[in-house]
Amino acid sequence: MSEDLKTIKELADELSVTKQNIQYHYQRLPKELQLKSSNGSNLINSKAEKIILSKVESSSKSNTKDQQISSKDQQIEKLTNLLDQQQRLALQDKKLLEEYKAENDNLKALKMPSQETEFKHLDNQYKDEVNALKEKLENLQEQIKDQKRIEEQEKPIKWWGLWRK
Secondary structure, X not given: OHHHOEEHHHHHHHHOOOHHHHHHHHHOOOHHHOEEOOOOOEEEOHHHHHHHHHHHHHHHHHHXXXXXXXXXXXXXXXXHHHHHHHHHHHHHHHHHHHHHHHHHHHHHHHHHHHHHHHHHHHHHHHHHHHHHHHHHHHHHHHHHXXXXXXXXXXXXXXXXXXXXX
């Protein structure tokens, strides 16, 4: 029977848990399962070992679940932060786009009057050229009229054309 007995340290090493964890579960065992050696150390028989083993496994399972839940919480927090960051960046991009659009519209507005001014300048230039050509035409017409008058004056009047006038 003494072969089935183990100390708290031996059981802790076997289950890969701390001695405090085994001690905690050992103290909650019924008094008839808590055994003491002649030197006062706590001994664990096979029945107590099974009870402690089930409690350690259930606590390790709950610890595993707690760790998984904690891990999931951290993942959710990271994803939430990333989503917030993405939304802030999207809003910032939208503002920049609106600013660029407004600036582009302003530049177009500034460029349009210069084109209109250029068109007006060309329009005025053509008008000036047309006016200059009209003046030349009028001068030439006057010269032609003057030339005709001179020619008419220089023509000898025929004697039979005197009665016609």
